[in-house]
Amino acid sequence: MTITQDHTRPIFPFTAIVGQEEMKLALLLNVIDPQIGGVMIMGDRGTGKSTTIRAVADLLPQIEVIDDDPFNSHASDYDLMSDAAKNRADQGLELSTKFIDVPMIDLPLGATEDRVCGTIDIEKALNEGIKTFEPGLLAKANRGILYVDEVNLLDDHLVDILLDSAASGWNTVEREGISIRHPSRFVLVGSGNPEEGELRPQLLDRFGMHAEIRTVKDPILRVQIVEQRSKFDCDPHTCLEEFRQHQDKLKQDIIAAQNRLSDVIIDYDLRVKISEVCGILDVDGLRGDIVSNRAAKAFAAYSGRNKVQISDIKKVITLCLRHRLRKDPLSTIDSGSKVSQVVDDIFPDEI
Structure with missing residues (x-):
């Protein structure tokens, strides 16, 4: 069993975010119970939507996954295993595992269906009889968070696919009579600006929660937000250390809530x-x-x-x-x- 460490740039601490209580609460409740069905965050530009979503992912404890498995399969829960992992488990083979940070996957606006769902190599399947699957973003997001910025500008067909996968917990790719299915359990988080168009009511209804955020009007709060951000940008490690106790307490509260x-x-x-x-x-x-x-x-x-x-x-x-x-x-x-x-x-x- 190995533990991977993330050496990417520091993430702004969730507990340092000033205001936007509605958005923060919706995100916390969805990580406590992912079956709530995700959250749609609509609000003005520059109100910290992306920052807050990345910050909540950073709060979550690492998850144990099967090594060399592209779907972040669980080592013992069949519902969270890929077919290949189930076959190995059924044969009594040892499954080596590692701990990874909870996946936080960004879905770009220009993504194609193949990029989202994954693709099957038809030529290899027909010539060699081997099912070769190139995992997409839904595979990478399994047991994590899938974030779609400007979701109201995303093609309705792709939004349907995301919502179906989030609700069922599975992604199925079919081509030329060949079918591959893998677990796809994730918290779907969408954000957007209502000035750029609303989601269709049928799609909006599929999101569990809907948070509305507005630009802070109070000048004192605005100054506090700007100072907090400037402090983090100048010296992120000192800022992280300042909020470490608050972060650790919130992490423990989330784990306790999940267990309760x-x-x-x-x-x-x-x-x-x-x-x-x-x-x-x-x-x-x-x-x-x-x-x-x-x-x-x-x-x-x-x-x-x-x-x-x-x-x-x-x-x-x-x-x-x-x-x-x-x-x-x-x-x-x-x-x-x-x-x-x-x-x-x-x-x-x-x-």
Whole structure:
């Protein structure tokens, strides 16, 4: 077993990021429970979207993978193994492993379907009878984070592929009757600027959470953000050392929440109220109900509790529902405020 070390340039510490609490919370909940379904971050240019996403990946503990496996296969969990790794395990062969940093994969806007999904060498398959697969970005992102900047400018077909893989946990490539499948479990994070166009509602609904971020208006906060960034750019190692304790504590909190998550319960009456909110808001389908329940449990786990409280639901439900509301061009209030109003009506304040 080996441990690989990353010698790339330092990453801005997550705990040093000032403001943008909504985006930070959505990202943390998705790494605690990847089945929430990813997060769409929409906001102004230059608001730290990319910096925050890279910073949350840096918080996660290293993962153990099978050596020389292009899919980051797990050494013992069959659901996270490639077919080749399963065959070796079934034959009783020893699987050497190593620890790697959680993959953080950027998907460029100009990526082709072959680059995303991977390709099969048809000529070699036909002539030599060997299935030769060149893994794509979905293989590299397995058990990690896949980040798509300007996702609203990405071809809808590719967005569909990403969302399908994220939901099913598998990527299948088929060509000329030859099929190869590999695990593809990742947290899908998309970001974009609403001025450059919105995602189609059918695609937007597939993202678990939707965070909206705006440029900070408070001049004191703006100065603080600029100074923090300047300090890091001048001397990143001193800045990292300054926030090391905060970073270590947050890392431990994430691991504890991941371990506690399966034990967290949410009472039946609270689940009914969540569905009542979705009904009043006329949310299509049941994704809103499911994601709101999952996110509330993840937040309770992150808060160190085994039971969901009303405050947990209020904290996360706007993130889970605002992008699922039908667009009303005549409405004078934004979708987030509309969700908050209904939630306040349905959920009494805790005593």
